[in-house]
Amino acid sequence: MSLFADAFAWLFDAANWAGPNGIPIRTLEHLLYTLVTLVAAGVVGVTLGLYIGHTGKLRGAAVIVTGSLRALPTLGLLFLFALWLGIGLTPVIIVLAILAVPPLLAGTYSGIEAIERSTVDAARAMGMTEWQILAKVEIPLAMPLIVSGLRSAALQVIATATIAAYLPLGGLGRFVFDNLSLRRWDAVIGGAIVVTVLALIVDGLFALLERSVVSRGVRAARSRDGSAAQPARKSVAADAA
Amino acid sequence: MSWVFANVEQIWELTLTHIGLSIPPIVLGFLLSVPLGWVAHRYAVSRSILLTVSGLLYTIPSLSLFLVLPAILGTTQLDPVNVIVAMTIYAIALMVRSAADGFGSVEPSVRQSATAIGYSEWGRFWAVELPLAGPVLVAGMRVVSASTVSLISVGSLIGVSSLGYLFIDGLNRQFTVEILTGIVATIIIAVIFDLALVGLGRLLMPWTRSSAKAQRRRAAARVEVAA
Amino acid sequence: MIQFDHVSKTFPDGTRAVDDFSLTIPSRQTTVFVGSSGCGKTTILRMINRMVDPTGGSIHIDDDDIATLNPVTLRRRIGYVMQNSGLLPHRTVIDNVATVPMLTGVKKSAAHAAALDLLDTVGLDRALADRYPAQLSGGQQQRVGVARGLAIDPNILLMDEPFGAVDPIVRRELQQELLRIQSKLAKTIVFVTHDIDEAFLLGDNVVILRPGGHIVQAGSADEIISAPADDFVADFVGANDGKRDLTVRERNGRRVAVDPSGRIAGVLRAEQPSDA
Numbered sequence: 001m002s003l004f005a006d007a008f009a010w011l012f013d014a015a016n017w018a019g020p021n022g023i024p025i026r027t028l029e030h031l032l033y034t035l036v037t038l039v040a041a042g043v044v045g046v047t048l049g050l051y052i053g054h055t056g057k058l059r060g061a062a063v064i065v066t067g068s069l070r071a072l073p074t075l076g077l078l079f080l081f082a083l084w085l086g087i088g089l090t091p092v093i094i095v096l097a098i099l100a101v102p103p104l105l106a107g108t109y110s111g112i113e114a115i116e117r118s119t120v121d122a123a124r125a126m127g128m129t130e131w132q133i134l135a136k137v138e139i140p141l142a143m144p145l146i147v148s149g150l151r152s153a154a155l156q157v158i159a160t161a162t163i164a165a166y167l168p169l170g171g172l173g174r175f176v177f178d179n180l181s182l183r184r185w186d187a188v189i190g191g192a193i194v195v196t197v198l199a200l201i202v203d204g205l206f207a208l209l210e211r212s213v214v215s216r217g218v219r220a221a222r223s224r225d226g227s228a229a230q231p232a233r234k235s236v237a238a239d240a241a
Numbered sequence: 242m243s244w245v246f247a248n249v250e251q252i253w254e255l256t257l258t259h260i261g262l263s264i265p266p267i268v269l270g271f272l273l274s275v276p277l278g279w280v281a282h283r284y285a286v287s288r289s290i291l292l293t294v295s296g297l298l299y300t301i302p303s304l305s306l307f308l309v310l311p312a313i314l315g316t317t318q319l320d321p322v323n324v325i326v327a328m329t330i331y332a333i334a335l336m337v338r339s340a341a342d343g344f345g346s347v348e349p350s351v352r353q354s355a356t357a358i359g360y361s362e363w364g365r366f367w368a369v370e371l372p373l374a375g376p377v378l379v380a381g382m383r384v385v386s387a388s389t390v391s392l393i394s395v396g397s398l399i400g401v402s403s404l405g406y407l408f409i410d411g412l413n414r415q416f417t418v419e420i421l422t423g424i425v426a427t428i429i430i431a432v433i434f435d436l437a438l439v440g441l442g443r444l445l446m447p448w449t450r451s452s453a454k455a456q457r458r459r460a461a462a463r464v465e466v467a468a
Numbered sequence: 469m470i471q472f473d474h475v476s477k478t479f480p481d482g483t484r485a486v487d488d489f490s491l492t493i494p495s496r497q498t499t500v501f502v503g504s505s506g507c508g509k510t511t512i513l514r515m516i517n518r519m520v521d522p523t524g525g526s527i528h529i530d531d532d533d534i535a536t537l538n539p540v541t542l543r544r545r546i547g548y549v550m551q552n553s554g555l556l557p558h559r560t561v562i563d564n565v566a567t568v569p570m571l572t573g574v575k576k577s578a579a580h581a582a583a584l585d586l587l588d589t590v591g592l593d594r595a596l597a598d599r600y601p602a603q604l605s606g607g608q609q610q611r612v613g614v615a616r617g618l619a620i621d622p623n624i625l626l627m628d629e630p631f632g633a634v635d636p637i638v639r640r641e642l643q644q645e646l647l648r649i650q651s652k653l654a655k656t657i658v659f660v661t662h663d664i665d666e667a668f669l670l671g672d673n674v675v676i677l678r679p680g681g682h683i684v685q686a687g688s689a690d691e692i693i694s695a696p697a698d699d700f701v702a703d704f705v706g707a708n709d710g711k712r713d714l715t716v717r718e719r720n721g722r723r724v725a726v727d728p729s730g731r732i733a734g735v736l737r738a739e740q741p742s743d744a
Binding site for chain 1: 296305308311388392394397398404407409420431
């Protein structure tokens with residue numbers, strides 16, 4: 001347990017909070033990588049997901065791609081792209097984005113698929129154009145699952161960005177890899193703790209966001225003791241891991 | 242390619258190590274999450290606690306977990322046990338939710354009629370709930386298996402050998418073939434595990450075979466976003 | 469007037485849902501398609517607002533061939549009410565009713581004011597305007613559905629088993645409400661149901677369909693009950709099993725009509741000469 005005590009001593013040492021290799025700067029770097037990746041992956045994943053969800057086309061292909069990407073070893077992919085594209089930020093962002101696309105894609109199209117067919121049918125029957133159906137019906141109702149996909153993607157990226165520091169790159173992984181070979185466990189574990197706390201905070205923020213994008217009307221349906229509303233809630237929650 | 246043939250022995254050995262590290266977390270994860278998932282399904286309070294805790298555990302980045310565990314377990318930094326325990330924690334974190342959903346997917350009318358014809362709660366679990374939750378459990382295990390096999394290699398960064406060694410060595414030697422070999426070997430393991438799980442599911446749940454496609458689709462939809 | 473000329477529909481999977489269907493639906497009356505599930509009645513209904521496009525034949529509304537009209541524009545001038553109300557769950561009652569007018573560019577305040585009037589028309593308390601669909605009963609949701617269908621003041625109102633999912637008592641209320649609204653507004657209503665009694669109650673014209681959208685008999689309720697075209701119709705309307713038979717009996721010196729279950733359906737009177 002003294003390892004923990006040392007790690008906390010390292011964490012609360014003011015020297016580790018200052019300068020370009022301080023915890024705040026490294027955290028900002030880490031968040032910056034995450035943000036850039038999420039924007040890139042979001043454009044691709046959400047757009048594709050909306051297309052698949054709205055048209056029902058390519059769904060089978062999406063399931064296969066999503067499933068097989070999961071089996072790809074992150075570490076190998078990261079190093080492979082680093083060799084191909086050279087050490088730097090670009091290969092890392094590409095790999096992180098590849099990892100972030102599947103949850104975003106799956107969250108988006110399953111969010112649309114979870115909408116009652118009759119709701120979309122009625123929207124079309126009353127004269128909404130396909131774009132209006134997407135913008136006024138499908139996206140608002142799928143929003144909680146889209147955010148849930150974003151949340152999974154963000155956590156995945158935060159974790160993998162730590163590994164990317166091996167390449168070498170900035171971010172919180174630096175604390176781990178700079179000190180691992182030196183066997184300075186206080187800094188290694190301290191760095192690991194900072195990453196964990198960051199992940200938990202981001203997770204919590206997304207959890208709040210996820211809750212706030214549920215429309216009030218849908219929330220009313222859930223809180224109501226309707227037999228139809230109950231399973232819907234369950235399946236939405238089930239997908240939100 | 243010639244590198245692969247020249248190093249077949251080492252690759253095979255790393256593959257076996259990789260498999261050896263992957264199987265315990267997958268099996269342990271299943272054995273521990275099924276009862277936890279059942280409890281989560283059965284009692285509303287435990288559901289929110291268990292699902293929240295497992296959600297938080299899953300949030301911890303793998304590298305952090307590998308590094309922090311020795312401080313908790315009292316193991317050395319290079320001990321493979323760290324990786325096995327960490328992967329088991331992830332497996333449980335993923336699987337408890339799937340198991341709870343699986344038990345939740347059993348039609349209440351089926352459960353009630355089982356009680357009505359005289360099953361005890363214990364008997365009903367084995368004879369009715371577990372088999373009917375089966376398809377969702379299998380779908381969950383497929384996710385667990387794929388992510389375990391892929392994440393094990395991260396352990397090589399802290400010195401626990403597996404196919405991940407090929408990634409690090411390949412990077413240091415600037416040798417793409419070595420990295421690609423590691424990736425392909427990892428995928429092959431993942432695919433074999435996946436086929437084994439599907440096969441096991443069909444073997445144990447013959448009634449799902451006829452509608453296997455529909456079942457798969459439904460079960461897959463449940464867990465798709467999970468990872 | 470809606471005119472079907474030799475319309476057919478074969479779905480991509482090869483099912484022939486509608487086969488050579490021809491019919492003229494008169495304006496400002498209620499026409500009811502009735503038949504068991506799979507007879508193609510919903511497909512025919514959905515062809516009118518181009519939710520389904522026929523694979524053969526043509527459909528005209530007044531003088532326009534609808535195949536030449538933009539589907540979205542067409543749908544915006546035809547009201548549509550469906551079984552599970554199809555209300556947008558994330559919008560309030562008032563916003564649901566005002567949706568289509570606002571799509572066509574009506575200002576929000578004007579659309580809301582009109583929507584409130586429509587709530588009166590369909591017999592809903594204005595206090596429900598700010599509720600969400602999930603906070604309403606099934607019957608109330610259907611009323612909102614009808615109000616939404618009427619929001620653009622369409623000439624044509626399509627109703628696809630609108631009262632199919634509510635309980636019998638509420639269904640009777642909604643049917644009466646629809647009769648009242650129709651007597652006031654006189655829309656061209658095309659109504660789909662599998663309930664023959666509902667068809668006879670609501671329909672000025674009743675069209676009985678067999679699978680493939682084949683018309684077995686079309687006419688008023690009177691015509692169909694008094695002269696069923698064949699055994700299928702007689703069976704369907706219950707003329708064969710005596711369900712609609714009334715017998716005349718003497719009770720306390722008066723002649724009464726008795727239904728098959730033995731209940732008195734009414735008292736018979738001789739028709740009085742008008743000059744008496």
